[in-house]
Amino acid sequence: MIPFLSLKEQTAALREDVLAELGRVIDTQGFANGPAVAQFERELADYLGCREVIAVNSGTSSLHAALIAAGVGAGDEVVTVSHTWISTAWAISYAGARPVFVDVDRATCGMDPSKLAAAIGPKTKAILPVHLYGLPADLDPILAIARERGIPVIEDCAQSIGATYKGRQTGTFGLVNATSFYPGKNLGAFGEGGAVMTDDAAIAGRVRSLRDHAQQGRHNHVELGFNWRMDGFQGAVLSVKLRHLDAWNARRRAIAARYVEGLKRAEGLSLVPGNDWSEPIWHIFPVFHAQRDEFRTRLEALGVQSGVHYPRPVHLQPAYSFLGYKPGDFPIAEELAATEISLPMFPELSDADVDQVIDAVVEVSTKLSTGTT
Ligand SMILES: *Cc1c(COP(=O)(O)O)cnc(C)c1O
Secondary structure (H helix, E strand, C coil): CECCCCCHHHHHHHHHHHHHHHHHHHHHCCCECCHHHHHHHHHHHHHHCCCEEEEECCHHHHHHHHHHHCCCCCCCEEEEECCCCCHHHHHHHHCCCEEEEECECCCCCCECHHHCHHHCCCCEEEEECECHHHCCCCHHHHHHHHHHHCCCECCECCCCCCCEECCEECCCCCCEEEEECCCCCCCCCCCCCEEEEECCHHHHHHHHHHHECCECCCCCECCCCCECCCEHHHHHHHHHHHCCHHHHHHHHHHHHHHHHHHHHHCCCEEECCCCCCEECCCCCEEEEECCHHHHHHHHHHCCECCECCCCCCHHHCHHHHHHCCCCCCCHHHHHHHHHEEEECCCCCCCHHHHHHHHHHHHHHHHHHHHCCC
16 A cells, blocks of 8 residues: 555654754753754754744644734734635634635645735735645735735745745745644654744744743743743754755655656546746645545555545635635635545655556546546
């Protein structure tokens, strides 16, 4: 069986390097927010080319922190996409605001800039595009609309660390941006983690304060604070892993290129078209087929595991029924949710594994399009 994702080989290869760094954390007792976390923050800031990185305890917390730091609060609206992991919307709700969705674009699977202006109203306090699957959203038109109206942009980079938009790293375009180090992400901790990225010193200071109970000086709490501190162990693991990120992402691009070439033979299957302005990191390799569930069952029978990201858009989740959206409101998001199949994607897949996936996908596509079993 070819798994959709396996961390086994990568984790085993890093074992000795990681254990040495974990030993240093134990020796210095920097268990919460200690020196290993501070070192990782500097390394990630250098890698991305931004001034400040503030590590936190999850991607969800990083979005929550970014929203508060951008000035979003009770009664405000934040414009985002419905085709995303639910945390993007949770964070808006945690900040006391209301998520307002815009549809996505098939070409990027991200926010459709041509539909953005219509979603902006007097209460809009931020625009939150998501670089889903590691494919950069089309930022320039989004930033232009935001700038015209004086509304900050916050990037959700949970799936895109290392991806570039017009030669520049995602996570460096918005006023303040957020990412996740959930173990399955391209840069994953050995546990939970996230980070906020910004060039703005005041915002960075506010996030640093918020994550540690909003203390300014010991026992002086200046606003409602949180415990968003990152574990020292996670900082140590992430420093080790960051050194490999470019090589891993390059391998993912090579796998994606092999899929694109091999899957030209697959009937009835669509892929995201490439473009010449972004370099994706393929956190997920999505393909789309009208008979998604049957397709996945048949793939599994041929020894290929797959995933779905995500089967139900946020605007149709029970938790968000109070927003009043209904099926048909965001046709592209709904179409992607109904047809997406995530093929196996992780750097340790061999070319032979990828070819086996391609052969299975082509076989299933052919049989479904000719109606054979
Ligand atoms: C993973 C993810 C998050 C949340 O990150 P956690 O670390 O799991 O809290 C937010 N947004 C997107 C798009 C994600 O993929």
